[in-house]
Amino acid sequence: MLDFKIKSHGIVSRQFLELNIAGFSGAAAFVKILPYRRNKNKNDELCVFKDHGGTCSTKHTLLKKLANENGVEEIKLFLGIFKMNTLNTPKISSVLEKYRLLEIPEAHNYLKYKNEIFDFTRKNSKPEDFVYDLIEEVEIQPEQIPDFKFEYHQKFIERYLKENSQIPYSPKKIWEIREECIAALQK
Template identity: 40%
Template structure:
């Protein structure tokens, strides 16, 4: 067991929730409901509001690992093919826009060389591993909302150029947002 001993902002929030070890923190975060916080740029809200997306959940874990000098924990993002097969709730949106899939960005951790996904209990990188289009490490977990969005939008622009689809990057982002909304229903 790796105790959370840092006297630092995110670690204090975890301890206020009764979470005192790295292993317990990962389980705690995985069991939080999936959903956007009221301000995705404020990672503390994952613990305060008790919910988070893949970005917020994994970024708060990366920050707490850093606060506690837990080695070899990296915040990763992959662009993957979000399809009706990988994500059944988006089927209606994709069909409406005549798309087989849309690139979605998903955050997770790489810890000691192993990929770990704490988005939901039982969720694992293998769920979408064969649909990954691109992967990168995010270097600033506290600014995950900005860094991930920039990566995702750049990836969509490049993908649209390669796929010759009749959508602008802005239209594709709106389609993507409709897909994300369908996941919350």
Template identity: 45%
Template sequence: MSSLWAFEMNERNTPGIGRVLARYGLDAVPEAHCYLKYGNCRLDVTRTVSVQAEPVRTWLWEENIRPDQIGEYKVSLHQAYIRSWAARQRPPLVWERVWRIREECIRALEDPFFFSG
């Protein structure tokens, strides 16, 4: 079974994004991530985590999804959560800006030499 979960992505649990977050004055951004679930066992075959990374211990939400929901459905749910999360920040943040910062964090992970600005 496929599952979707979200967590607050930060430098401790996702090394390599700290410079991006710091540039925008954030400690974390919500990240939605898919993994496989068999019984009580969770298997993540896509997220590479270094030995120095702190394990993610807190889930913002979790739900079972079908493979055909990994695209548009996942993005829609993720963006809806970011809207809600951004509105709860003090001061409130513009969700589209948080989404762009999150995208910049993902690029930083894909290319360790990436750093714009």
């Protein structure tokens, strides 16, 4: 894994340095052990620190901003859509069973360095949790969170339902089911 010394005086770099975290690998380890939870204000650059936790979006955006502040452009932020199911996400089993679904398309953020995927969402997260069920991915910039991610995910769900006409739910209902899945992950 790439590691670099934090030298910038940017807002994100300063926050890590104040915590006596002097390198990227330490910052990534710190973020990874923070609880998975939704942030009060995703547009706040420091929301992961303020809320003492975050989602795949806010945690990876924070690390990408740290890399950017320190001139390390080789670390890329990605948005991927994967088939979330009972094998890769066991905590959602009861929700999928309730709606008789095998899977639900989920948007996930992660980092790439030299085409290797890194996932710092949870302390036990690893790329193998989703990479085998990855349908598509696109590189994004930190400022595209949350709006672009939401719109991209919504459009994907519409396409997915057109391609899977046997699924008896509207895009709105699939989104509601997805929200139930996310709630199950936070328990």
